Amino acid sequence: MSTDVETAAAPGAPNASGAPAGPLPVLPAGCGGDLRLGSLTFHPADLVIMAIVNRTPDSFFDRGATYGEREALAAVDRAVAEGARIVDIGGVKAGPGEHVDAAEELRRVGGFVALVRARHPDIVISVDTWRAEVGRIVAAEGADLLNDAWGGVDPQLAEVAAEHGLGLVCTHSGHQPPRTRPHRVTYDDVVADIVATTTGLAERARALGVRPEAIIVDPGHDFGKNSRHSLEATRRLPELVATGWPVLVALSNKDFIGEVLDSPVTERLEGTLAATAVSAWLGARIFRAHQVAPTRKILETVAAIRGTRDLAVSRRALA
Template sequence: MMLRLGRREFADHELLVMAVVNRTPDSFFDRGATYERDRALARVDQVVAEGADIIDIGGVKAGKGEIVDAAEEIRRVAEFVAEVRERYPDIVISVDTWRGEVGRAVCEAGADLLNDAWGGADPTLAEVAAEYGAGLVCAHVGQQTPRTDPHRVAYDDVVTDVIARTVALANRAVGLGVDRRSILIDPAHDFGKNTRHSLEITRRLDELVATGWPVLVAMSNKDFVGETLDLPVGERLCGTLAATAVAAWLGARVFRVHQVRETRQVLDMVASIKGDRPPAVSRRGLA
């Protein structure tokens, strides 16, 4: 399926890098490194230069932390979205939010994609996407509510549950008027899942791809990588890249990441092995 996000269209063989830019003082990975405007803009410049296709801007830490109401979330992200849009007219801008009122504010500021990482917790967010012609990420979180941690969560079959819930959200969005070509499904590693669940959805990702919906994965430096390898947040890059290569081979289309340059190289290598991308140069054995 052709993927349409903002002004851009992407063929079904293209593997896209979604770069994380957090406007939060307490993000789990960068610990607030891009909370300040100038640092956040410098981060945008950096990831664009490194090959990012999508900029994903977030104003609320996913996990537990300080309370951030909708007004504060809008203050953190809406004006920044407008600045990034002016700076890079053709880049795809995504905003990581679950709130409809925040979605409305960032769409008015120029966002192309609403990344609903909390699985439709606010059903009005999909309505906003339809109203503004924005794309929508439909994620699986089980029964988990925003900014909570999973506790002894269990599934008869986690992949079956992921498919049922994300496809239902995607179909609802289409029914509301969101362009089918602008919807992605996300199994949401770690969200509403333990480490074994996240490993299983990675191993069986081709089953999500088989639904026909473009698949986004957000695995970067997450706890399932850390627990699998028994490593702290700052040492999970190799594990993340291994999971990225597997997901790309199995058909994922969009990869939400912190380390753009390294991810771009992995995705380009996978694409070339698949035969979807020629080598950047080809001199060996030809001289």
């Protein structure tokens, strides 16, 4: 399979003014080519699911259903069986709540990473943390990727990724401290800020020695943004894709979906899948998801429509 991406988005995707735009330029090989994490290589046409496993008692979606070790391991097993290639393990709720210091975060994720590695030697293990001290411990236990959802608030985290040969997710969080909710946040141009911030973090990581083929950018839906900002970030995703860095989207059951549909967190699956399909069509490559099985079906369908995946079976009009 070629490691070059032919176009960053489908022809006719809207530009910043809302007018139809032509195909975006050919993306370079390298950063826009293969993504190498752990023992796995993901090609530009691959649509990769990152399953969410929260070792937290107060997670917004599952309300602590995978807080216990046995339940969390079962969730990892299920996610892998349903098609996830990356498992993202988190020990701190993203939103406000009970204070969780580094020692408590390590109690939740430290050791657990080693258990997952022994159980699934080939899966890519990601740890959702902004703390370098946590990153250093989980690196020694077999983590492959550090998912920094708070935009480099601890600048040493990128140094840990470089030192241990790990990948790094560079996220736009609206320049907010960890675990804060935005209040009347404004941008002159939210997508321009997303592109400048994430590419700046990515270039810094590369300069520190993080492997370029292991650096990912994330527009950070809902982080430091209101729902209109998150919708615009989705609509204009080709602008981030065009930077050449592989794009991760973390859309699953988020508040912007809830505000589109006026739906509680338990009734956002259809909206999440719609946003996932659009993001895949516009060039995102990694999809952080709570519900792996329906996400896989959506992504397989998108891949078949764009011609990068064949039919699973072929029967119609052949008899």
